[in-house]
Amino acid sequence: MGSNIKDAAAGETLYGIAELAEAHGVSQRTIRFYEDKALLSPRRVGGQRVYTEADSKRLSLILRAKAIGTKLSDIRTFLELYGREGEGRLRQLEFVIGKTAAEIEALEAKKRQIDQTLAELRIIHDGAKERLARRRG
Amino acid sequence: MGSNIKDAAAGETLYGIAELAEAHGVSQRTIRFYEDKALLSPRRVGGQRVYTEADSKRLSLILRAKAIGTKLSDIRTFLELYGREGEGRLRQLEFVIGKTAAEIEALEAKKRQIDQTLAELRIIHDGAKERLARRRG
């Protein structure tokens, strides 16, 4: 039972949209939305979407990128980089190098901002804890 | 002469909305929007908004929080914590401690995600650079 599609002829593991949604903790609507945005492009079996392990990992990437505040449109261009990464054309390589460098810099800047905010939060947190302790002590 | 309001009676430095917007690199509309959302509440002088240094710092906080992906509504509750932080009532202290702890944890999780993404990006980046070097070498 479970609707996992594992044919006798041991192919790779495939998933239906319900499973994928469940596994990643997102709604089916969200997954279809990502498909509209060309972030995912599952195979179709009689009209129904069928996802591979690769699709699943891709979705993980998407969700992680989203979690750190990357726009879906940016995520899309990045996934294209991933895809093209294997190709060797010069212009493409330069493009990839530039894009990744820029993104790396942006993320490191974000980390610095987070660190600064963390520092402030800890001051407030620790201060409040101390005052609480004094009141009780 | 810039419209900086510095009266003879050396009070604190005050800013008009244009200056504040310029200084922080945001639009006036954005600043008014934040006021609608109760993130800022400048004094009024004959209907016009007048901002203090404190307002300016507050705006910095808001913008940094936004940059790391915090929703404006969350930023607002956090600014309220900042404000109340001085008070000593027990329930408030506990509230602040809980909220800040949760936020600290969330930010650290975000940092971990960023680190993971950074690692992946560096692999792609370095790989592309290497292939580029080989082609040219």
Place this chain on the structure above:
DNA sequence: TCCCACGCTGACGTATACGTCAAGCGTCTC
């Protein structure tokens, strides 16, 4: 004195990221 730059408010528009609802089709089950 007149006019323009600046600021204010309010209404409406836009982009992003989904949620919700309706209607239809295929299949599984009793």
Place this chain on the structure above:
DNA sequence: GAGACGCTTGACGTATACGTCAGCGTGGGA
């Protein structure tokens, strides 16, 4: 074979974070 599910598409709705535009008021310089 009749529901009951599950999945599909399409249309419309919603929340967030602003941008844009119109219309009005005010103060200061030519």
